[in-house]
Amino acid sequence: MSARAAVLAGLGGYLPPRTVTNEELSRRFDTSDEWIRTRTGVERRHVADPGVSTGDLAVEAGHRALKSAGGGQGAVDMLIVATATPDQPVPATAPDVAARLGLGTAAAFDVQAGCSGFLYGIATASAALTAGHATRVLLIGAEVFSTVLNPGDRTTAVIFGDGAGAVVLRAGTADEPGALLAFDLGADGTGKDLITIPGGGARQRSTGRPPQPDAGYIHMRGQETFAEAVRRMGQSSQAVLDRVGWSADEVDHVVGHQANLRILRTLAVHLGVDQERVVSHIQEAGNTSSASIPLALADAGSRGRFRTGDRLLLTAFGAGLTWGSAALTWPGLTPE
Numbered sequence: 001m002s003a004r005a006a007v008l009a010g011l012g013g014y015l016p017p018r019t020v021t022n023e024e025l026s027r028r029f030d031t032s033d034e035w036i037r038t039r040t041g042v043e044r045r046h047v048a049d050p051g052v053s054t055g056d057l058a059v060e061a062g063h064r065a066l067k068s069a070g071g072g073q074g075a076v077d078m079l080i081v082a083t084a085t086p087d088q089p090v091p092a093t094a095p096d097v098a099a100r101l102g103l104g105t106a107a108a109f110d111v112q113a114g115c116s117g118f119l120y121g122i123a124t125a126s127a128a129l130t131a132g133h134a135t136r137v138l139l140i141g142a143e144v145f146s147t148v149l150n151p152g153d154r155t156t157a158v159i160f161g162d163g164a165g166a167v168v169l170r171a172g173t174a175d176e177p178g179a180l181l182a183f184d185l186g187a188d189g190t191g192k193d194l195i196t197i198p199g200g201g202a203r204q205r206s207t208g209r210p211p212q213p214d215a216g217y218i219h220m221r222g223q224e225t226f227a228e229a230v231r232r233m234g235q236s237s238q239a240v241l242d243r244v245g246w247s248a249d250e251v252d253h254v255v256g257h258q259a260n261l262r263i264l265r266t267l268a269v270h271l272g273v274d275q276e277r278v279v280s281h282i283q284e285a286g287n288t289s290s291a292s293i294p295l296a297l298a299d300a301g302s303r304g305r306f307r308t309g310d311r312l313l314l315t316a317f318g319a320g321l322t323w324g325s326a327a328l329t330w331p332g333l334t335p336e
């Protein structure tokens with residue numbers, strides 16, 4: 001009998017309707033469409049309207065993933081929201097999202113692993129499903145990064161965007177199309193200062209001093225982050241390929257965290273995977289952190305890029321530092 005595994009059963013994505021083009025940013029900052037395209041691959045990003053928060057985007061994406069999975073909200077017994085921009089420090093964003101999605105008393109909690117949140121979430125969901133703690137899990141990556149962008153910082157303004165992506169995972173077996181077959185997760189806190197939002201937590205409040213004016217904004221050391229992203233996603237991807245027993249040639253699609261198109265291209269070179277197999281959604285959405293992988297999956301899936309049984313490698317890197325990768329086959333579902 002085939003081993004127990006989590007199986008991808010539903011997929012949906014939601015981008016808020018308002019877009020900000022590179023041209024618009026060029027009027028606000030000393031930058032240009034040409035610089036942004038060539039250095040990052042981003043052409044536009046979607047931005048939530050005032051008053052619209054992470055939970056609101058999560059509900060939209062959650063509805064879509066549940067519809068893609070054939071409905072049946074009642075059958076979901078766990079909701080995980082992966083986010084670095086929660087609605088508030090307490091309570092977590094997930095319980096409110098669960099209530100708004102009509103999930104009854106399903107277990108609901110947040111995962112915070114920076115841009116690796118979706119990979120940490122999918123590994124956690126898979127563990128719950130294979131251990132028998134849940135039969136169907138809704139995992140949503142959702143971010144409103146526009147709320148933590150320093151209006152004076154062109155580096156972060158050009159790459160980040162808002163959005164949410166979601167998957168439904170069910171308990172199944174490893175021989176089914178859609179099965180999650182291998183994982184790799186890692187972290188290195190010695191690199192914690194590369195990407196931070198320093199304010200808003202106990203560390204800052206414990207000083208008894210008022211926060212710096214920019215403490216609520218994201219600070220990123222871009223070049224070092226770039227190098228670490230390539231290194232860590234490369235090592236983590238290789239670990240997953242070794243675990244699942246696939247050669248680079250046997251990977252049909254690499255769906256990496258959409259941080260920078262140059263990172264994804266360099267990663268493909270390091271892994272020895274053809275560039276045509278790199279899935280890219282960054283042109284449309286920028287870096288949506290925890291939402292970027294499910295959004296890229298939903299976009300490529302709805303364009304008919306994947307065939308049932310195709311081999312997919314997911315990989316992400318983010319604040320922490322954190323990273324994670326997973327191998328799965330494509331189930332042949334229709335994303336919403």
Ligand code: ACO
Nearest residue numbers: 031035114115154155158222223225226229259260318319
């Ligand atoms: N427009 C024009 N010029 C710019 C801009 C801009 N928006 N931003 C920086 N520059 C300038 C710099 O000032 C610098 O000028 P100088 O040479 O005169 O000093 C020059 O461009 C090069 O700067 P770099 O920082 O080296 O630019 P780089 O090519 O590294 O691109 C970027 C910056 C896009 C941020 C890149 O480093 C990157 O993508 N880093 C990785 C981001 C990432 O992976 N994040 C993942 C996790 S995020 C999370 O977990 C929340």
